[in-house]
Amino acid sequence: MLKMHSFRLTTASALGVLYARLATAAVPDPPAPEPIEVVELPLPPVTTGSCTPDINPRGTGCITQGIYGEGFQSGSFLPDGNHIVAYVTFTGAPEAPDPASIYNGSQIILIKTDNTSFPNGDPWKCITCGVPAGNSPGKSDTWDYPHAFQDGKRLLIGTNIVDCGEFLLTDSDCTPERTFVYPIRWNVTPDGSGAGGAIRELRLHPDNVHLGFSSFVIVDGTVGQFSYFSRLQFNPAPTTGEPLVPRYDLVNVTMLFSPNNTPPLTIDGDEIIIHPLPNQVGELRGFSGRGGEVTYIGYPTESCNIDLYAVELATGSVRRLTAHPEYVDPADVSPDDQWTVVMDTRGTNRQMFMAGMRGVPPLIDMIATTVASSIRNNHQRRFFEPYLIDRYGDRGDYSGQKISEAGSGVAGSGAINDPEWNGRADPRWSPDGTKIAYWQDLTASPACGGVNPLPCYKSTAQGGRFVRFMLATLTSRKPYTLPSVEPVSDVVPWGTPYVPGDPAPTLPRIPQGTYTLSGATSGSAEVTITENADDTSIKSVAVQYNDYSDDGINFINGYENYTRSNPSPSLEVADWYSDLVRTGETHSTKKTSPDGFHPSVDLFVNIFEANGTLTTTVDDDVYLQPLNYS
Structure with missing residues (x-):
């Protein structure tokens, strides 16, 4: 039976398995x-x-x-x-x-x-x-x-x-x-x-x-x-x-x-x-x-x-x-x-609903980090x-x-x-x-x-x-x-x-187009990048995974599509669609509701509000998004 977790519960112990590949022979055992x-x-x-x-x-x-x-x-x-x-x-x-x-x-x-x-x-x-x-x-x-x-x-x-x-x-x-x-x-x-x-x-x-x-x-x-x-x-x-x-x-x-x-x-x-x-x-x-x-x-x-x-x-x-x-x-x-x-x-478990699936390459993160980082707070509540x-x-x-x-x-x-x-x-x-x-x-x-x-x-x-x-x-x-x-x-x-008066530089970005990211050991991800109407920034990133693997143990299949708009410089509105499956040492899914997940976050206010759902499941543990305004 699946165990339903709200964001306030303790992180599942099964996550320990997911950290295993981070260890190397040169790293000592963890301290007691x-x-x-x-x-x-x-x-x-x-x-x-x-x-x-x-x-x-x-x-x-x-x-x-x-x-x-x-x-x-x-x-x-x-x-x-x-x-x-x-x-x-x-x-x-x-x-x-x-x-x-x-x-x-x-x-x-x-x-x-x-x-x-x-x-x-x-x-x-x-x-x-x-x-x-x-x-x-x-x-x-x-x-x-x-x-x-x-x-x-x-x-x-x-x-x-x-x-x-x-x-x-x-x-x-x-x-x-x-x-x-x-x-x-x-x-x-x-x-x-x-x-x-x-x-x-x-x-x-x-x-x-x-x-x-x-x-x-x-x-x-x-x-x-x-x-x-x-x-x-x-x-x-x-x-x-x-x-x-x-x-x-x-x-x-x-x-x-x-x-x-x-x-x-x-x-x-x-x-x-x-x-x-x-x-x-x-x-x-x-x-x-x-x-x-x-x-x-x-x-x-x-x-x-x-x-x-x-x-x-x-x-x-x-x-x-x-x-x-x-x-x-x-x-x-x-x-x-x-x-x-x-x-x-x-x-x-505040962030687990979107970050709990491990090993997903940071592709939608070209434009998703404002939302990913701003959900950590509920305004003044940390x-x-x-x-x-x-x-x-x-x-x-x-x-x-x-x-x-x-x-x-x-x-x-x-x-x-x-x-x-x-x-x-x-x-x-x-x-x-x-x-x-x-x-x-x-x-x-x-x-x-x-x-x-x-x-x-x-x-x-x-x-x-x-x-x-x-x-x-x-x-x-x-x-x-x-x-x-x-x-x-x-x-x-x-x-x-820094030379006084110099304008702020523009961060490098991948130009509009369709590209392939090859897994380190097998599979690939097809990445489609679309710019905004003025060609000044990336508007959307769509990724299709096909047996993608960086370690030969865990494999990712499915798709993820993230589109953003900015009604004001600090306000970001996202249209997020995801249906990812990870198999191997654990079984994980990252899925939005059929109508997608649509958060709206002002990075200077950080109040969570969204339509639709995004849910991540790791083996028997289900991680739900926060309730609106919480």
Whole structure:
């Protein structure tokens, strides 16, 4: 009898067989599970009105409930390993000249991780509260992805750098009057004028000299993205560009893309050739612990399977960090490069209805990745859980160790493993490799309730708080001390030096026509590509598989047809028809309803809505798509 699985159930154990061919003789056996202790870190008290002495007797501020996680984010450890930096939102502060008036709005705090307190008795310290306006001219309003420099005196917060001069951020001498906030500017004009380019997802390189970032572009009516590597250079007195205040400029910028690099797919006559592990960086996610690699989301190795990759800055060599068919995005590599902690939808079955059939070549992915990647969320609701994976990645029965495993698992219970508490970006390693900090938020309306078929649960946290910051300790590990990472070269040989004013490049694509992809061992796939009316992008990809096999063990037959349209740059509407059968070590099918599967997804909103169905079956396990709005 077939076992019907919704997207919220545990991934079938039968998938372990499907990973077997990922293992090689050079890869060691997977590690055994290890003991992990998870605790919640302290935060300022919550108020929904005024922050009175009854709520916080020390007068050091109150925070909002953080519904949808807005205005909150856990960040990296300080170099001492005993503090993390975090972004929070204060509320209810009294009017000036009350000293507590400074605890208001978006702020950056430090949180103790060792059960100690700052001299005033609080286990947290606000770094940006009360910084005079004259110390922060031109600062931007983005405060996300807070990250500490290794000098312990500076922080990267959004598109700003916080600097306490000669003092450590943890010192009592690091006062608001001694703290400065400098904006970061990327010049995109030939004459250096203007406000600079829009940058997002900033990540500090371990050498504390370089910075990685991503930037959106609109190409042929759709949203695209490129990633960049740059050097931070303090400019105390700029003469061009906005803002004309002391700032950090991004210099020696390199786009992590080159038209000279081999793309994921090429043609030779009427043959399509797939090039696994191309060095074509999608969204930059960070750097390896020792800084030799950039981690990123790249072109799929298997159809509809969004994975994490790493590319060497010096050589362009690429390796695949994850292989599970679920979606991965936030990640951090351990300081010694031997482990990766990821936020992944594995274990929820959120993506299995379209990615559960393994070994399907990434052909419709020429145009299907926007939909494949956007279904991972239901707007503000994530389905991420933190997983610990060794350097060699998913293989055999090994798909990492879930960090947030302890507890009853009952929805709404507030347990460590309460499925309604959703993992968010980014998890972070401690410098000694023994601890991981991560954060979560509780599902809130409209991501539950109303038209959404999922129930809402009341928060059990103090003040009805919807956010919590967590600390996972790997109790059997011994701490290590590593030398500082030496500055790497500004030059990325496989990238393209950015020249201000240059237009965004157009990604290479296969021209319209009918081609053949030969299986590595047998069979083939006939691929028909159709361009849009303006011949500016691919509109549809149709594939017919005939005993297609890359390993001589598993064979794919059937067809898949994907057509897209973009009513707006960020909105994608798909018409998807699939009837695939995979035989061999497992029996899998990937089938749409007779009228097809028609999802509509805005990549800036990520609310799942579709007509028709797409269902994947792996042996006796059936994976269904999410319910609309869920």
